[in-house]
Each structure stands twice: as C-alpha cells, then as structure tokens.
Amino acid sequence: EADIYQTPRYLVIGTGKKITLECSQTMGHDKMYWYQQDPGMELHLIHYSYGVNSTEKGDLSSESTVSRIRTEHFPLTLESARPSHTSQYLCASSEFGGEETQYFGPGTRLLVL
Amino acid sequence: GEDVEQSLFLSVREGDSSVINCTYTDSSSTYLYWYKQEPGAGLQLLTYIFSNMDMKQDQRLTVLLNKKDKHLSLRIADTQTGDSAIYFCAEPTGANNLFFGTGTRLTVIP
Numbered sequence: 001e002a003d004i005y006q007t008p009r010y011l012v013i014g015t016g017k018k019i020t021l022e023c024s025q026t027m028g029h030d031k032m033y034w035y036q037q038d039p040g041m042e043l044h045l046i047h048y049s050y051g052v053n054s055t056e057k058g059d060l061s062s063e064s065t066v067s068r069i070r071t072e073h074f075p076l077t078l079e080s081a082r083p084s085h086t087s088q089y090l091c092a093s094s095e096f097g098g099e100e101t102q103y104f105g106p107g108t109r110l111l112v113l
Numbered sequence: 114g115e116d117v118e119q120s121l122f123l124s125v126r127e128g129d130s131s132v133i134n135c136t137y138t139d140s141s142s143t144y145l146y147w148y149k150q151e152p153g154a155g156l157q158l159l160t161y162i163f164s165n166m167d168m169k170q171d172q173r174l175t176v177l178l179n180k181k182d183k184h185l186s187l188r189i190a191d192t193q194t195g196d197s198a199i200y201f202c203a204e205p206t207g208a209n210n211l212f213f214g215t216g217t218r219l220t221v222i223p
Contacts, residue, residue: 006155033210041121041199041216043156048210058210090155100144102211104155 003027006091006105013081014113021076021108023091029103030096032074036060037088037107049074050096081112117202117214124220131189133217135202140183146203146211147176147187156201159187189219197221 003026013019025032034047035058045058049068063085064078074093078085088109092102116138125131137145143164148156162169162176162185169176175188189196202214 004155031209041218043201043213043216045210045212048208056208059212092156096209100205100209100211101146101158101161102156104148104157106155107153 004091004093004103004105006089006108008108009106010109010111012111012113015080015082017081019078019081019110021089021091021110023074023076023105024072025074025093025103025105026072027093027103028071029093030071031094032068033092033094033102034058034064034066034074034076035090035092036062037090039087043090047076081110083112086110086112117204117212119200119202119214119217121215122218122220124222125192126222127192127194129192131187131192131196131219131221133187133189133200133202133219135185135187135214137183137185137202137204137214139204139206140180142204144205145178145185147174147185148201148203148213150199150201150216152198159200192219192221194221194223 007022030051032049035043044060046062047066090107091105094102118136146161147159149159150156173190177186199216201216203211
C-alpha cells in the first residue's frame with residue numbers, strides 16, 4: 001500500500017486567498033508530481049521534482065508554485081486563488097528509474113468562490 | 114509529443130467481460146500502464162506491461178499489447194460492481210514522466 005498523503009482533502013476558499021496544498025510520502029521516493037484533474041477526468045501534469053531542490057514545470061501552465069526542501073514533502077502554493085483554480089489536485093511519487101510506477105495520494109478537491 | 118487516446122465511457126453487465134482500449138503514440142515506450150481511479154480517490158496502479166511482451170495476465174485482468182498498431186487493451190473478466198471506476202492508460206514521456214490518457218469511465222450494471 002502506498003504511503004502518500006495529501007491535506008486538506010477538501011477546501012473551499014474565497015478569491016484572493018493564499019493557499020498551500022500539502023503532500024507527503026514516506027517511501028523515500030526521489031520523484032514527486034502534482035497533477036490537476038479536470039471535472040471531465042483528464043489529468044494534467046503541472047509540476048514535478050527529481051529530488052531535493054529540484055522543481056520543474058509540467059505540461060500544463062499553472063499559476064501555482066512548488067518547493068522541495070525535504071525528500072518527503074512537496075507542497076503546492078497558490079498565492080492568490082481564483083475561481084479558475086477550482087479543480088482536483090493529485091500528488092504522486094515514484095522511484096527514479098525502473099518502471100517508473102507512480103503512487104498517488106487521495107487528492108485535494110479545491111473550490112474557489 | 115505524446116498522445117494517448119481512450120474512449121470516454123463503457124457500460125457492461127455484471128458478470129460480463131469488459132474491454133478498455135487505448136492507443137498511444139510513442140513507439141519507444143518501455144512500459145505501458147493501466148491505472149484505476151475510484152470515486153473521490155487518487156489513481157491506483159492496476160498493472161503494467163513491458164514493451165517486449167504481447168500479453169500479461171493477472172487474475173481477472175488481461176493486458177494485450179499490439180506494438181505495430183500502438184494499441185493497448187485491458188480486459189476485465191467477470192466484471193463486478195466494484196470494478197466501476199475510471200481507467201487510465203499511460204505511457205512514459207521523454208522527461209521520464211507519465212502521460213495519461215483521457216480515462217474511460219466503466220459503469221457496471223447489476
């Protein structure tokens with residue numbers, strides 16, 4: 001069973017607020033990812049990291065930022081939330097190399113009013 | 114760039130077999146993956162197949178790979194109501210990430 005956690009699970013917040021979505025994994029994985037999932041199901045990679053102090057932008061442009069100060073922790077921050085940020089955010093991690101199996105957290109469902 | 118296509122919806126009766134299809138673009142992919150997403154949850158790896166294999170069987174799941182046509186399928190035998198979920202096909206990208214398909218929502222009718 002994967003040990004990857006996301007908090008909060010659900011968040012309703014007003015426009016203009018700063019929010020941080022937390023993601024932690026206890027598997028010692030080097031790579032971590034953030035995906036945004038549309039209501040219609042498609043997953044879009046918005047950020048990833050190869051390890052500590054590494055952050056990369058994904059395929060979908062996002063106004064969010066990430067940091068990777070510790071191996072197990074990969075928070076995502078929105079400085080000023082907008083209704084267009086309403087979505088589900090999924091965090092994942094994987095070993096680097098090999099078959100690249102990704103393990104997913106349960107997701108954070110964000111609603112910006 | 115990568116493109117992974119799946120049909121969006123599939124409905125089957127309980128006890129029947131389900132076949133979920135996927136086409137991908139990158140012929141150099143070493144592994145291809147099937148993930149399952151249950152309502153309100155993250156994705157869970159179901160199975161993967163190495164590109165030098167044509168078929169992989171794991172209990173009720175059978176994965177078929179046709180490299181010539183870049184076609185991947187997932188067959189679920191004796192489909193149960195607990196199999197109702199969204200199924201994603203995924204292939205690796207040049208940056209060693211995964212590119213996910215659009216997902217197929219499987220509905221199992223009792």
